Each structure stands twice: as structure tokens, then as C-alpha cells.
Amino acid sequence: MGTTQLETVPEPKYRHLKTVISEALDSEFAVGEILPNERDLAARFGVARATLRQALEQLELEGRLQRRRGVGTTVAPPRMGVSVGSAAHRWPGAADAAWELADGVREVPPASVARLLDAAQDEPVHVVRRLRVSEGQPVAAELLYVPAASVPRLAAADAPSGIARAQAVLRELQGLSLEGEDRAVELGSARSDDAKQLDRLPGAPVLIVTTRYFVAGRTAAVSVATYRADTCRLTFGDSGAVEVLHSQEHSTV
Amino acid sequence: MGTTQLETVPEPKYRHLKTVISEALDSEFAVGEILPNERDLAARFGVARATLRQALEQLELEGRLQRRRGVGTTVAPPRMGVSVGSAAHRWPGAADAAWELADGVREVPPASVARLLDAAQDEPVHVVRRLRVSEGQPVAAELLYVPAASVPRLAAADAPSGIARAQAVLRELQGLSLEGEDRAVELGSARSDDAKQLDRLPGAPVLIVTTRYFVAGRTAAVSVATYRADTCRLTFGDSGAVEVLHSQEHSTV
DNA sequence: CAGTGGTCTAGACCACGGT
């Protein structure tokens, strides 16, 4: 057995390119360094620009490159590890720096969220918008959905839709005793509003972390956090172990 | 301020296409149904095939479509929730069905893994290859790296590199008392060998789950599991809550 | 303003799956 690598099939050009460039990145480029522009690179490798771009796209997906319109393509630093749910049973924002309040409104949640809350389809809930910043750059945009029933002391039109309201909702939440959480991670593409906050183009790959917070057997809140997939490695520290160090080379090993 | 949605900029065609098709999927198509082929669709929408493909690619990334060469494009079912680390402090394979042993060899791990193990750079370790199957299809390919020091009772050339050897390694592991785990999730693209096992093309987007297992203060094993990003939603059940139901609509809400 | 990446076109051929 051991069908290790017969590779009877001709490798597509863009995949070979990807390997070549990837190796060049390891040996000949420093983090932050600017690569030649796409037209020059394509010419240098003797391929069409579209083909070159296919290779660059995958390298960007893997967090090896960073491309910005009007600027150029640079060598990306190793992904930063962002902690997700390290200390369980703690309300969002509790002593948690790194999250920056952006807005607080009252809206009807999307159907998928309404399903997770045990709420009616058209019932408006509190929505707290937050932005997570790490190492100086935005890494995640979060929408925290809180049904009115979870924060009964908050009157309907308590604060005039803004950061003040967001603060009020979070303050109320922290009075509740959190029983547990439930988390899911999946791949998605950035909605245009998230993309703006994350300084990416709409459609950029993101890791969507959906968290349900349980109080008294019910779902008291749902958080949908959109993390930049290119720059982030989500860490789940179950034990009190050391913070995870850099790692790379998940492909083309 | 509320820069909600001025959208002064013309929306690219492929993004508009994506919205249109996405809505059509919700209203006019059933799961598993086959879409018209790309040439017809492109003609119908009055765009070049490449542009149509850009829209389809993103929809596939979001798990809404499934495309297979030689077959066609079908409407994908909702992502399945696969549990990752629901019951912590348990060795891999312990009563854990769903993982299917594939191979067991002895190899030098990639540098990134060697760094996580407290091992020397060129020291060979046991490598157990496993495949996770859920709902009848492969969802993850795992490489479990176990330094010889973690399983001292295993002689160097104990079994002739195969499933028997894999079983022996796992059996030894389960004798150890696991102290904790440490998990990280990041986006990657499938290496060609993983791609084969997962029935995808090389380069397909995957969620890479790296787990470190701690015994006696040391890293006794490292698992690198590659999950299909298109079909999987990784779930982390911290509480004994109900299994997560379907959810969708992470974008274009 | 010049230079970058992002979008788009209208073709072509290839690799694969089923018939």
C-alpha cells in the first residue's frame, strides 16, 4: 500500500507556482517585504496574470501573503493566536479587554439567530456591536444578540441607540450567572459591513464563531463573531497551559 | 455616526450574481438538486463564465453549493456539526467511534509539529493516520504525532508499518493519564494527500484543528486534523447542552 | 498622478464522471 506520491497527473501550473513562491517566501523574503507586482511576477514565471493570481489567492488564504489594492502584495507575519473561550463561564466583556464597543441597537435578528435564541421570529432583540482588536489591528467583528427577556430591567427605549445602550446591555448581562456556553466555528465570507470594519474586501474568508450563552436552562444570548481568517488562529485553551506559539506550514509541508 | 449602508460604489457583478443565486437557492431549489451547467448559467445572466464562476466559488466556500468535475453543481445540504473536543481530557480514539484508522508509520514530523512537541528537529515519531467519517462521508483527515518517549513500551520496529502499528500506538496512549488539551483552529488549504482522502481537489479550503495533549507537564502528542470547510461546522460543547441544530445564513443576511 | 490589485471578457483546452 502506501500510495504516497505517484502523481500520475500533470500538476496544474498555479499549484506548481504556489509551491515555488511558497519556497521563495521561506528562503528569500522577510516578513513585511513587498513582492513585485502581479504583472511582473506573471511575466517572470511565464504565465498569464490570472494564473499567477490563482496561486497568490491561495497563499493569501493560507495567511502567507497579504494583498492590498493600490498598495501591493506583502509577506504576511505568522497568524496571531486569538483566544476564544479560554475561560469558560464568563460573560463577554467581563474584564475582557480587546473588545471595543461600537454600537447598541434594537433589531429583529436574522432567522438563523432567532432559531438559536428561543425567540419568536419577528421579535426585536438588543444587538450589541463590538470590534475586537489585537496587536493593533481589527481581527473580529461581533454581533451580540440579547433578547429583552434576558435583561428585563432595561426599558424599551432606555438609551438612544448607541454605545451607551450597548454598555447598559452588557452591564445587565454581567448580573446574570452564566451556566454554560456552546460554541461552533465555521467558514464564511465577510458581509460587506463586517468587511469594512475588518479592513478587508467583502467576500473575504472569515471564521464565524457562534456562541450560545446559557442561563437558567435557557439561551440568554447569542454571539456571532466574524474573525479574519487570514490573520487569525483561534485558540481554545482547555487547560491552563502556556499560550500557543507561532505555527505555520499547514500545507505544502 | 452610523455609516450604515451608503454604498456609493457600484457593486461588482459577481457579488450581485452571488446574491441573486443565493436567493434563488433559498426559494427555488431543493437540497441535492442539480443546477444548470456553468456555460448555460453564465449565458442566462449575461456574464462571462469566469465571472459566474467567481460567484459560484464563494457560494461553495459558504457551503451553499457543491461542485464536482464531470458531474455538475448541486445544492449543498446544511453543514453538519462535528464535535471537536466535546469531552475534554480524553484520549483520541477512546470509545470515539467515527474515527477510522488508516495507517501507522514512523516519520520525522514537519518542523511546525516538532516545535509543538518538545522534540528535536530530526527525530522520527510515531504517526497515526486516521479518517473521520460522519453521515456517510469523510469529513476530516488526521495525523497524530506521538514521540517515542510518550509510548516507551513500544519497541522501535514493533509492527510493520500499518494499521496494526497505529492500533498499538493508540493502545499505549490510552494507558496514560491525560492532564489537558490545547486546541487551535485556522484556515488552510488541503494538501494533495488530504484532498484525496476527503474527496476534494487539492487546495480546497479546510479547517485545521491542531491539538496538543498534555501528560505530566509535557506535550505527549500532537494531532493535526484537517476538516472539510465546505461541509463541516466544528462544535465545541462546553456545557452538557443539546447538540447544536442546523444554522445557515452566515452571510448575505 | 502613476502604480497597485480587483473585476471582467471571450475564447481555448484539459481531466474527470458517467453512459
Added chain:
DNA sequence: CCGTGGTCTAGACCACTGA
């Protein structure tokens, strides 16, 4: 074998950034 999606080309124009 035919029809599918996958790869590739050689152009073109647009949107954005920074000088």
C-alpha cells in the same frame, strides 16, 4: 463518448492608495 467543472490565456478597464 459526451457533458461537466477545472485550468489557462491575453487582453481590457476600474477602484483604490500614496506621492
